[in-house]
Amino acid sequence: MSQVTxxxxxxxxxxxxxxxxxxxxxxxxxxDLAEEVLQDSLVAAMETWPRGGIPDNPGAWLTTTARNRAIDRRRKNQNTVRVMPLLVPEEEIAEAPCGEDAVNTAWSTDFGDDRLRLIxxxxxxSLNRDAQIALTLKTLGGLQTEEIARAFLxxxxxxxxxLVRAKRKIREAGIPYRIPEADELGERLPPVLHVLYLIFNEGYVGTTSADLLREDLCQEAIRLTRVLHALMPGEAELRGLLALLLFQNARRLARTSESGDPILLEDQDRSRWNRAEIEEAKQLLQGLDSRAGPYTVQAAIAGCHSTARSAKDTDWAQILKLYDALWKLHPTDVVALNRTVALAQVHGWERALKETDALETRLRHYLYFHSTRADFLRRLGRTGEARRAYETALGLTKNESELRFLRSRLEECE
Amino acid sequence: MKYMILIHGDESQEAQMTEAEGMQLMTEYMKFGEELEKAGAYLGSERLRPVSTATTVRVREGKTLTTDGPFAETKEQLGGYYLIEAPSLDQALEWAAKVPSARTGSVEVRPIWPEDEYLPQ
Incomplete structure (x- = not known):
């Protein structure tokens, strides 16, 4: 038997x-009880596995161990149950799987459905966004509290x-563990998708946490999205989201130079893109209406970039069409700004600049508004105005690599 | 679990309703109440007179201060409530969405704090 560390x-x-x-x-x-007995099962595994080896089905072993601990604890607590604010009615606690038959029925492990319920x-x-993200990572993710805390500063x-507050609200407000009915999914699925997207994004563009940790967040988001997609294969936007995350993640290595500076899409070494992830994302998008929802459209846009052999070969007309579709589904200023980049490629810098300027009142404090505008001005040869736009942009970031990038562009306008 | 559904709305808008509109709204509320009762979820409900009839009382250093009006001036005012029984927040939210005034005002759902949980653990 091999050594189990x-x-x-x-x-x-x-x-x-x-x-x-x-x-x-x-x-x-x-x-709280679930987390305690889960921890108990880890302690038990630490004691027995190094001696007896890892069981064939470690998940079942851990579940059984945790279950037994839960029954023990509940039995001990029977007397104090009256003063314990548990979500379960008392009779259910009394019945809580003690007899062998009851144990087997109640604890039949359909992990898939359970995870779906939990997410x-x-x-x-009724939970705020921060609580949703923290809970999802803590309960379904493989990250420790310290790691999640570091990732979100x-x-x-x-x-x-x-986490304590969120769990208290779940208990006290009676937020259930259930999979929403089909007619509720329209309202209930989008926040789940948004949380997965934000977890990925924090890993992808998070500017301060350590690189390895950021990669963990991206992997975690992709893993959870995969699990969810496998459980609800019919949900188009879920498929779109998975494709989007894979397209983005495929470019991870090519996105930054050795010194950690960002490399623009057009300058990236495309041979460093992860082909397997791009292929998987392409497969996911196949047969999907590219206008199914905001994530699917964004995936289709990312797909246009990922499948172009070179920056020059990019199908900008198609990208612009997709941005128009995205705008219809999700009309935000940031979408409008990103659209101008495609617009510039199809209809020229002049027109793109004009549409960018129209966004000024609302995006005046947004770094990328000024850097995008500066780029258009620079390409139009209006260097004086470009300089001023770069200077404004410089005042809006403290991120070292962004500062270096903007300064180098500013120098080009000398 | 018990939940209270608190109905907030703009009273000035409600005051501008025509008689027909008022009747229509009342019919909808009656239907909603019947639906609650049929489902065995109804525990109680009342409608409140407008905030112009409200009086606020505070006792400070043994002195009673009585002032005219609600405790806070807000755009939407508490106009009534339902006390319901629901298996979980999801069903309570479903009932809340069916309150006729949810279409014009805001409906707040608050779990009732059970008496045996008042004391800190």
């Missing part, structure tokens, strides 16, 4: 913990507090 135990535990927690929550309906609970619209204490 505590690192190996922890690795297995991390991979399984989200699904197990979801199952524990379904039956126990008590976040809809974590992203319930919070102290572990304040993240813990955020």
């Amino acid at each position: 505590s690192e190996a135990v922890e690795r297995v535990f991390r991979a399984e913990s989200g699904a197990i927690l979801a199952t524990l929550l379904r039956v126990l309906k008590d976040f 809809f609970t974590c992203c319930h619209p 919070l102290t572990p204490a304040s993240l813990a507090q955020r």
Whole structure:
């Protein structure tokens, strides 16, 4: 038998913990208890696996162990149950799987459905966005509290507090563990997608946290989106989101120079793009109406870039069409600004500049408004105005690599 | 679980309603109440007179201060409530969305704090 190290135990535990927690929550309906007994099962695994080896089905082993601990704890608590604010009615606690048959029915592990239930609970619209993100990462992700806190520039204490408050609201307001009905999905799926997108984005463009950690966030977002997509394969926007994340992630390595400076899409070494991820994303988009929703449209735009052999070969006319579609679905100023980049390629810098200027009142404090505008002015040879726009942009960021990039462009306007 | 559904609306707008519109709204509320009762979710409800009839009382250092009007001037005013029983927040929110005034005003859903949980753990 090979040596089982505590690192190996922890690795297995991390991979399984989200699904197990979801199952524990379904039956126990008590976040704190579920987390405690899950932790108990890790301790038990640390004690027994290094001696006896990792079981064939570690997930089932951990679930059974956690289950037994939960039953023990509930039995001990029977007397104090009256003063314990549990979500479950008392009779249910009394019945809580004690007999062997009851145990087997209630604990039948359909991990997939349990995780789906849990993600809809974590992203319930009655929780605020920060709470949704923290809960999703903490309960379904494989990251530790300290890692999540670092990724979002919070102290572990304040993240813990955020989690405590969110869990309290779930318990006290009676937010259920259930998969929304088909007719509710229109309202309930978008916040889930948004949370997954934000987790990915924090990893992709987050400017301050350590690089490895950022990669973890991206991987985590993709993993969760994959799980969700496998469980709800009919949801077009979910497929679109997965494709979008894969297209973006495929460019990860080519996006920055060795010194950490950003490299613009047109200057990236396309041989460094991850072909496997691009292929997978292309497959996902196949047969999908590219106007199905904002994520699908953005995936189609990313797809145009990812499949162009060179920057010159990019199908800008198609991208512009897709931006028009995106604008119809999601008319925000930032979409309008991004659209001007495609507009410039199709109809020229002059027209793009004109449409950019129209956004000034609303995007005056937005760094990329000024850097985009500066770029158009520079290409039109209006260097004096370009200089001023770059200077304004410089005043709007503290990020070192962005500052370096803007300064180098400013120098070109000398 | 018990939930209270608090109905907030712009009273000045409601005051401008024609008699027909008022009747229509009342019919809708009656239907909503019947639906709640049929589902066994109804625990109670009342409609409040406008804030122009409100009086606010504060006791400070043993002295009672009585002032005219609601405790806070807001664009939307509390106009009534339903007390309901629902298995979880999702069903309570579904009921809230069916309150006729949800289309014009705002409906707040608050879980009732059970008496046996008043004391800190």
